[in-house]
Amino acid sequence: MGSFEGHLLPGTFFLLFGIWWTVVIFDRYFRSLVNSALTKRSQVFKCRTSYTKYESYIKIISTIIGIVLEYWTALDKNYRFTHTGIIELMIHNGYPLPKGCDYLSLSLAIFAEGLLFYFHLHGRTSLDIHVHTLLIISIILSLISVLIEWIYRYHFLSAFCRTVCTLLQGFWFYTVGFILYPPFSQSPVGESHGKQMLITALFCWEIAAIIVLMSFIGSVFYCKNRKILQTNEYSVNYRLCESNVDFKCLVNDTNDKDFNENESHKLSSNGIKSSINHKYSTIVTSDDEI
Structure with missing residues (x-):
């Protein structure tokens, strides 16, 4: 991963899945609202680590490509996501796996990714340590969001948070590549304190930009279904673990x-x-x- 392309590859992986999940969760969310409005019955929104079997195939293939291109350095980071894709594919094909094993596998894969990046910082420059520390923070946020979604599997905000963290990893992989291995310059960005603070601010700006991007995609789906939602009452039934929690029009939670x-x-x-x-x-x- 010690090159611009080495950061571009995993960044593209996380960005593609983040954008896909954004489209899918908003589509499922507003479809639940529309079905509730048309049937006059509360609908259930359910989170999943993989929404189609083709998504699992792409996850397996893309991680194998990463292993081949990066060979041993990327083997430990990528094979766990390959394992996650295999488990998701088995679930899609109806294998009687224990409930929640997909979230367990994804959590372990993200944990291993963060652990390896943490020990990846030994002997690095201060700039390298700084940008990779921010990357580790995004990985930790991804792990926390997956664990929250594992518990609150029937809540839209759980899937929303995981998608935000996935996109943040993707964008920050790109940012690290441009900072440490700029394609249009022979030397990386300077290591002054002011520039490091600017990099930290850039990390926060990317979080805000991701939320704006996802909100825009959500507004597209809202405009598509606005007439139905404005002329009918609707509610979505969220479930906490195995118990039901009814959110009437997403306002009254009981x-x-x-x-x-x-x-x-x-x-x-x-x-x-x-x-x-x-x-x-x-x-x-x-x-x-x-």
């Missing part, structure tokens, strides 16, 4: 217990009201007959 108590209270109230109305109508009828 757990199962509160939701059931509210529903039973409404039913009992309606029963009392109907009983009173029935008694009142009986009294009125009796008075009329008298």
Whole structure:
């Protein structure tokens, strides 16, 4: 990975998957809202590490290409993502694997990536250490987001956070390549404190740019389904682990217990009201007959 191309390859890998996941999660999210609006029933949004088997094939092939081009230096970093792709492919083909093994495999792959990059810093220059430390931070954020999505598998924001972190890794791989191995210059960026602070600011700007990019893609899907959503009521049913959490129009969040108590209270109230109305109508009828 000690070249511009060596950083370009994994950066492209993470960018392509990040953009794909952005399109998929917004498509599934607004499809859930539209189905809820048309059927008048709450829909479920479910997160997955791989949404199609072709995605798993691409993950396996691209990581193998990375291993071949980088050989031993990239073997430890890439073969775990190949293993993740194989597990996802087995799940798509219906193999009876334990529930959550896809998230476990992806978590271990990201953890191994971060661990190897951490010990990759020995004997490096201060600039090299600085940019790779920021890369390790993005890897840690990716690991945390995957673990959160593993727990909150039925929440849109879980998938959103994982996609943000994946895109951040991709963009920062490109940035590291341009900083350490600039293709249009013979020497890397200077190692002054001011330039390192500027690099840190660039890292934060990329996070903001990623959120803007994803928001733009989300707004495209919203405009596509705006008429249906504006003329119909809708709700998405999010599940925490195995329990249901109902988010009515993404605003009122109640757990199962509160939701059931509210529903039973409404039913009992309606029963009392109907009983009173029935008694009142009986009294009125009796008075009329008298």
